Amino acid sequence: MSELVEYSFRIIGAKPSSIPMVRLATYMAEFGRLLGCQESVHFDKIVDSSVGIVALVRPEDVPVISPRVRDASSGSADADAASHYRKLNEYLGEDGWSAELPLPKGGQVIAFPGSVKSARAIRVVNQHTSVQGRLIRIEGGGERVKVGLEIDGDLTARISVPAELIKELAALFHQHVRLSGDGRWKRDSDGKWYLDNLNASSFERLDDVPLSEALGRLRNIIPEGTGEKIIKAVDELRSA
Structure with missing residues (x-):
């Protein structure tokens, strides 16, 4: 033990x-x-x-x-x-x-500190959200099932997935996935934003590839000269 x-x-x-x-x-x-x-x-x-x-x-x-x-x-x-x-x-x-x-x-x-620290959100925003990490938890029943992703060493568990998708998702247990759907973001009294809940409606498996290979793929996707154009446009916006 x-x-x-x-x-x-x-x-x-x-x-x-x-x-x-x-x-x-x-x-x-x-x-x-x-x-x-x-x-x-x-x-x-x-x-x-x-x-x-x-x-x-x-x-x-x-x-x-x-x-x-x-x-x-x-x-x-x-x-x-x-x-x-x-x-x-x-x-x-x-x-x-x-x-x-x-x-x-x-x-x-x-x-x-011995006094109540306010955790009341002062603003709520709902928007399409995607999160990715290693699938390490599946629990519960009903129409939506709770799942947990390991992101940067911590567990993010405020995510649910439709029951009809859970069998396919379970096949990727302990693998890296991206979950997408309707996210609810809150801003606390300190001005920090956090994902309060994600009702995921789709997922995809992420390939574990070396950084050099991922960069090579980007070079093949992005047309030549695009990077310079983006930098020039940002500089123009800053000087405007």
Whole structure:
């Protein structure tokens, strides 16, 4: 069995001797909901020097949990994960504490300032969208099935595909694909845009080819002299 990975939620300002057990249980429950993967996330211990709630997870769940927590803290998570991040901050604010959660394998520390951090989108745009990555998750039933793509090492799971396409798509499991359809983009209170949901209606397999070969194909597609014309046009626009 692979060695388990720790997630330690450190409450700053609290001591094990002063925090009531019922209140501690409230923090533990909300911390577990924030991490997700509830069937494979297990409580390990409370660190005595402060109130550090330590959870153990399987290494294969880290690419799912860490992006989920990171997105929740930045306001770009799905409603479920973001609500648990806000709830933990509400508890901390009520108690006059703050907290931090170092993410394993990356060195990033997620801050919990102890006040509600707004994740409310201030603008929504719907437009045709395409995303591409390695297909690593297929789950659910009904008319639309949820899928997950690995993009730059993180899981993007706010994507659904019609059930009638899922058998063909499943044949490309762990391969690189492009999914296209109606995307809903949101801009959070910090001005950052994120893909909130993609209702994909089509897909295509992507070939894993060396960069040199891909560039060679582009040279064959783009007519000679086109690049110079584009650069000239951009320069003219800048000087206009």
